[in-house]
Amino acid sequence: MAISSVARVGAMAALTALALTACSTGGTDAPGASGGDCAPSDGPVTLTFTSWLPGVEEAVAIWNEENPDIQVEVQTGPNGNGGTYQNFFNQLEAGNAPDLGQIEFDAMPNFRVQDGLENIAACEGILEAESQFVDWTWSQVTFGEEDAVYAIPQDTGPMAMFYRADLFEAAGIAVPTTWEEYEAAARQIREEGGYINNFSQSDINAFAGLVWQAGGEWFSNDADGWTVDMTVGESAQVAEYWQRMIEDDLVAKYPPWTDEWNAAYNSGELWTWVSAVWGANTIASGAPDTAGNWAVAPMPQWEAGASAAGNWGGSTTAVLKGSDHPYEAAQFALWLNTDADALTAMNRTANIYPATIEGADLPVFDEGVEFYGGQKIYEVFAEAGDNVDPDFTWGPTMTQVYNDVADGFSGVLAGNGTLLDALAAGQESTIAALEAASIPVKE
Amino acid sequence: MARDTAGRPSRAVRHRAALAVFLVPFGALFTLFYVIPIGYAVYQSLLTVEREGTFGPAVQVFGGLTQYIAVFQNELFWNSIGRVLLFGVVQVPIMLGLALILALLLDSPLVRGSRFFRLAFFAPYAVPSVIAAIMWGFLYSPNLSPFTGVTQAVDFLSADAVLWSIANVVTWVYVGYNMLIIYSALLAIPQELYEAARLDGAGQLRIALSIKIPLVVPALVLTGIFSIIGTLQLLAEPQVFQSFTSAVTSTFTPNLTIYSTASVPNISLAAAMSVVLALATFVLSFTVLKLTQRRTAR
Numbered sequence: 001m002a003i004s005s006v007a008r009v010g011a012m013a014a015l016t017a018l019a020l021t022a023c024s025t026g027g028t029d030a031p032g033a034s035g036g037d038c039a040p041s042d043g044p045v046t047l048t049f050t051s052w053l054p055g056v057e058e059a060v061a062i063w064n065e066e067n068p069d070i071q072v073e074v075q076t077g078p079n080g081n082g083g084t085y086q087n088f089f090n091q092l093e094a095g096n097a098p099d100l101g102q103i104e105f106d107a108m109p110n111f112r113v114q115d116g117l118e119n120i121a122a123c124e125g126i127l128e129a130e131s132q133f134v135d136w137t138w139s140q141v142t143f144g145e146e147d148a149v150y151a152i153p154q155d156t157g158p159m160a161m162f163y164r165a166d167l168f169e170a171a172g173i174a175v176p177t178t179w180e181e182y183e184a185a186a187r188q189i190r191e192e193g194g195y196i197n198n199f200s201q202s203d204i205n206a207f208a209g210l211v212w213q214a215g216g217e218w219f220s221n222d223a224d225g226w227t228v229d230m231t232v233g234e235s236a237q238v239a240e241y242w243q244r245m246i247e248d249d250l251v252a253k254y255p256p257w258t259d260e261w262n263a264a265y266n267s268g269e270l271w272t273w274v275s276a277v278w279g280a281n282t283i284a285s286g287a288p289d290t291a292g293n294w295a296v297a298p299m300p301q302w303e304a305g306a307s308a309a310g311n312w313g314g315s316t317t318a319v320l321k322g323s324d325h326p327y328e329a330a331q332f333a334l335w336l337n338t339d340a341d342a343l344t345a346m347n348r349t350a351n352i353y354p355a356t357i358e359g360a361d362l363p364v365f366d367e368g369v370e371f372y373g374g375q376k377i378y379e380v381f382a383e384a385g386d387n388v389d390p391d392f393t394w395g396p397t398m399t400q401v402y403n404d405v406a407d408g409f410s411g412v413l414a415g416n417g418t419l420l421d422a423l424a425a426g427q428e429s430t431i432a433a434l435e436a437a438s439i440p441v442k443e
Numbered sequence: 444m445a446r447d448t449a450g451r452p453s454r455a456v457r458h459r460a461a462l463a464v465f466l467v468p469f470g471a472l473f474t475l476f477y478v479i480p481i482g483y484a485v486y487q488s489l490l491t492v493e494r495e496g497t498f499g500p501a502v503q504v505f506g507g508l509t510q511y512i513a514v515f516q517n518e519l520f521w522n523s524i525g526r527v528l529l530f531g532v533v534q535v536p537i538m539l540g541l542a543l544i545l546a547l548l549l550d551s552p553l554v555r556g557s558r559f560f561r562l563a564f565f566a567p568y569a570v571p572s573v574i575a576a577i578m579w580g581f582l583y584s585p586n587l588s589p590f591t592g593v594t595q596a597v598d599f600l601s602a603d604a605v606l607w608s609i610a611n612v613v614t615w616v617y618v619g620y621n622m623l624i625i626y627s628a629l630l631a632i633p634q635e636l637y638e639a640a641r642l643d644g645a646g647q648l649r650i651a652l653s654i655k656i657p658l659v660v661p662a663l664v665l666t667g668i669f670s671i672i673g674t675l676q677l678l679a680e681p682q683v684f685q686s687f688t689s690a691v692t693s694t695f696t697p698n699l700t701i702y703s704t705a706s707v708p709n710i711s712l713a714a715a716m717s718v719v720l721a722l723a724t725f726v727l728s729f730t731v732l733k734l735t736q737r738r739t740a741r
Contacts, residue, residue, distance in 0.1 A: 086706040093710065114708065115500045143498070201689040221497050255689045260586055400707040403693040410689035414602035433707055436513065437501070438494045 038123035040327045044069040047329050048098035050088070052079045053315070054281075055349025059342040063335060070328045072100075080104050081399050085111075092116045092321055099323040100333060103151060104315050105140045106205060106394040111318065112143065113396040113439060117150040118319040123330035126152075132338055136390030137355040141316055150318060152333040153355035155346075157276030157313035158384035159209050162283055164271045165295035165373060167194070175297055179241060182300040186250040189271055195252040197272050198264065199242060201409040203256055204402040206275065206312050207242075211235045212392050213310030214302055219395035225440030226395065230405075230427040231420060237302075239419040246412065246419075253413045262286035274299055276312035277381040281351035284371045292370070296377040298384060309384035311392070314355065353381055360385070397433050404429045481721075488715035503711075510715035519694040520716055524675075524723065526606065527696050531674035534610040539666055541614070542621035543659070547651050549622070550629040561626070565619035572616055576683035579612045584687060600688035609680050609691075617673070621666040628662035629655055664735045668728045675724045678702070 049060065049072050057074050064071055075098060077084040085107055091097035092114065103111055111117050120126050126149050130138050137153035161176075168175055168185075171192050176182040186196035200206060208218065216234025220227045229235070245251045252270060254261040264270045265287035273279060283294060299309055317333040319326050336342050343354045344364050354360065360382050368374040395401055408422025434441045491506025514520060545564055549557045567575065582588050583599035599608040632655065640650050678698040684691045693703040697720050705713035 086708070089706070089708040089710075093708075112498055113494075113501070223497060225497055255687065258686055259581075260584055260687075263586055397707055400703070403703050403706075406689070407692040407694065410692065411602070414690065433709065436492075436709055436712060437707070438492050440497065 038120065038327050038330065041325045044071070045325045045328050047072045047100060047323075047325060047332060048075060049073065049100040049317075049332075050075045050077055050084060050098045051102040051317075052077050052082075052084055053102060053346060053350045053352065056346060058349060059336060059345040062339075062341055062345065063332060067332075070332065072332055080107055081402055085399055088116065088320065089114060095322055097320040097322055099319065099325060099329045101318055101320050102154070102315050103318045104313060105137070105153075106208075106313075106398045108140060108151065108316065108318075109143075109394050109396040110398055112150060113437070116321050118321055118323060118326050118329075119148055119150060120319050120326060120330040120333075121147045121149040123327050125334060126330055129334055129338065132356050132358065134355055134357060134385065136388060136392070137314070137316075139390065140394075151316035152318075152330075152337045154315040154317050154337045155278070155352035156355050156385055156388075157209070157278060157311050158353065158381045158388055159213065159274060159276050159299055159310040159312050160380050160384050161297050161299055162273045162275060162279060162294055163297060164268065164290070164293055166293040167192075167268065167271055176300050177298075178304050179300045179302055183241075183245065183250065186245065187248075190250055194269050194271050195250070195264075196270075197245075197251050197274065198254050198256065198261060198270055199246055199251040199413070200256040201253070201413050202402075202406040203312075204405045204409070205398075207238070207405075207409075209276070209310035209312035210238045210242075210274070211310075212389060213299055213308050214238050215308065215389065217392060218401075219393045221393060225442045226434060227442050228395065228427050228430055228434075230423045230430075235423065236420055239423055243412075243419045266290060276314075277353040277378070277384075278313060278351045280369065280372070280377060292373050294372050295375050296372060296380045298380060307383070307387045308389070309387040311388045315352075353378070353385070395430065395434075396439055397430065397437070400433045401426060401430050484714045484717055487711050488718050490711045492711070506711070510711050511719070513712055514715045514719050517700075517716075520697065520700050523694050523697045523700045524720075527674050527677055530606055530610055530677070531671055533607075534614060535667060535670045535674060537610075538614045538618050538670065539621060539663060541618050542625055542666065543656070543663065545618070545622045546625040546629055546659075547655060549626055550655065551647060551651075553647065561623070564622055567616050567618075568620040570616065572612075572679045573683055575616050576609075576612055576680040579608070579615070580684055580687035583608055600684070600690060602690040605684065605688055605690045609677075609684060612680050613673075613677075617670070621670070624666050625659050625662045628659040632658050660735070664732065667735075668731055671727055671731060672724055675720065675727070 047070065051074060056076075060072050060074050077087060080103065084102070088097060088101055088103075088111070097116070108117075127147075129152070133153050134156065137156060141151045141153055142148050143150070163175060165175075171188065173185050173188050174181070176185045182196065189196045211218065211234055214234035214237060216238070218228065218230050218235065220229070231239075242251070246253075252264060254264050265273070265283060266289050268290065273283065275282070280296075284291070298307065301308060317336055319329040319333060323329050337354070338356050338359075340359075340362055343352075343356070343359050344362055346352045347354075347362070347364050353365075354362070359365075360378075365378040365382070366376065368376050369378075405422060405426035408417070408425050409419065411417060412419055412422055431441050488510050489505060489507065490503045491509045492501045493504050494501045545560075548554050549561055549564075554560070570578075582590065583594060585591070585594050585598065585600070588594040598604060636654055636658075637650060640654055645653065676698055677696040681691045681695045681699055682702075691699075694700040697716070701713045701716045701720070704716060
């Protein structure tokens with residue numbers, strides 16, 4: 001017995017060592033294209049594409065029909081911060097990531113820092129495509145560098161205000177155009193028994209969109225490293241504004257994206273939602289009983305007469321590190337996000353608003369939307385899109401930032417501290433997370 | 444295991460070959476699904492990342508115990524361990540107490556229809572814990588619950604109450620399972636003991652207190668240790684509850700903390716946390732085992 005058990009342990013140890021060496025060497029080599037070379041593959045290829053866009057299969061089916069030699073298989077998953085990014089990071093670590101993945105603008109620096117993106121600048125037609133895209137979206141995928149393209153922009157999330165036109169009219173309350181009027185309206189709506197809005201404790205990217213609109217910025221970087229500034233200037237201004245709304249009970253506190261939250265919109269308790277263009281789909285599916293009663297207006301402004309807009313969300317299609325077919329993957333990504341049929345299909349199923357300049361002129365964006373009383377809502381978003389500050393930088397660990405600030409915000413709603421305290425705590429943990437990853441931080 | 448005589452080596456060899464045949468399936472699976480992943484986690488936990496410049500590529504280098512130092516300095520991680528320990532101190536005794544009472548009732552000759560009740564009590568365990576959490580999440584919801592009269596008066600999903608709301612879900616799911624283990628221990632008690640007790644004039648209550656409970660202590664210890672392990676590893680229920688309430692933070696339980704650390708992604712720190720959690724679980728289970736063994740030995 002002694003001999004055989006020693007032999008067994010020995011065999012296990014050998015196997016473990018083998019597995020460990022295999023894993024440790026697996027991480028260091030980087031197959032696929034670098035910036036300097038991007039050649040077509042021989043013969044037919046099959047690409048895998050992970051996305052959480054509802055109905056993206058329809059657009060992909062158009063491509064598959066036209067390109068029998070480059071077939072794309074769609075894998076769907078939860079939204080990025082909800083799990084797909086973590087899957088991507090795990091797959092990248094294991095070396096079996098899909099060829100293509102949906103990545104939001106705010107997560108691009110995270111994937112860049114983790115070396116998860118192929119630079120497809122050398123692939124045919126990619127650099128030339130720059131002129132087709134809205135300026136700020138292109139700078140988000142190139143990080144402002146020459147000869148670098150890390151993804152193809154897909155859609156943007158210009159923000160506006162969805163509001164219950166019928167309720168505002170019946171109560172004789174003017175639709176607010178400034179944040180000051182918004183607060184005044186909130187007090188009147190409270191007397192009617194409703195809430196003007198819900199304060200979302202977990203949509204920190206929406207809060208960032210409000211800061212973006214106000215002209216603030218949480219992150220900046222240069223060659224020497226990153227700066228984190230979440231508690232000063234416009235960020236503090238926005239935090240203090242919503243802090244007052246929370247303290248005066250002018251906003252509801254439903255956890256967002258829950259059935260309770262949908263029910264509050266469906267029942268007419270909530271009167272507005274300051275959200276992105278794709279939110280049109282969220283309300284329509286979450287509050288079906290209110291069809292026809294909604295309208296869209298530009299975001300309330302900090303200065304009367306201004307027209308600043310924020311952005312919430314917006315995705316890219318990235319070629320992930322280790323893809324065997326970066327050329328074909330890049331061609332598909334470019335087609336998916338520039339082809340009129342593909343963009344129309346994705347708008348129909350997911351209300352996406354394209355990142356291309358021409359995309360905004362597609363017939364579908366000129367139509368009135370029944371759910372919004374026949375209003376041509378995309379005109380409002382098109383104007384908002386033009387008024388989004390193009391220089392907004394995301395940090396390299398946004399999933400962590402969102403988690404930590406959301407934990408702080410939900411503490412605020414439970415009565416602990418203020419939004420500004422939560423942002424300060426978030427800033428502290430963000431700097432700690434960056435330092436843990438050896439990402440240079442400037443104090 | 445040496446060869447018994449020089450003339451009959453084949454029997455020992457055959458014996459050893461048979462041993463190998465029986466051990467290989469276990470050994471292979473054990474290696475593949477326990478030894479290698481644990482070894483890989485330990486290996487990962489010893490690494491740290493270095494890079495140069497704002498977007499410099501990351502290089503993993505050996506970092507010794509750097510990640511473990513970070514784990515011990517991580518307040519949120521220890522808060523989450525404290526939270527599940529508090530959870531366990533309250534929930535495990537309640538659950539096992541209930542399981543014991545139900546098992547004793549089923550075993551009592553005075554209760555009719557014990558077969559039906561045995562199945563009924565066990566049925567919640569057949570519900571996957573994710574589904575159970577979703578169901579209870581709706582039951583707790585202030586506006587969607589069928590019992591809005593109660594849920595609008597008491598907020599089961601508030602920051603103060605949500606831990607105990609989750610404890611209730613866990614109890615609901617596992618009480619039947621634990622009851623079944625205790626019940627089968629009760630069935631193994633020889634009938635002679637009961638006869639002797641009855642001859643001495645003991646009633647059902649006396650039998651339960653003086654014979655049944657002392658004899659099922661090993662089963663209670665076993666279920667207790669399983670419950671401690673389960674408590675420290677709470678993940679599914681709190682994660683599901685995140686979609687009902689924001690009171691469940693991303694660092695609510697140790698496993699959620701590890702999950703959100705891995706999504707940063709900071710895999711080495713998450714690996715170190717996992718190793719520390721595994722060791723803490725082991726130490727706690729072992730301590731409970733030792734303490735109870737000493738008590739029963741006396």
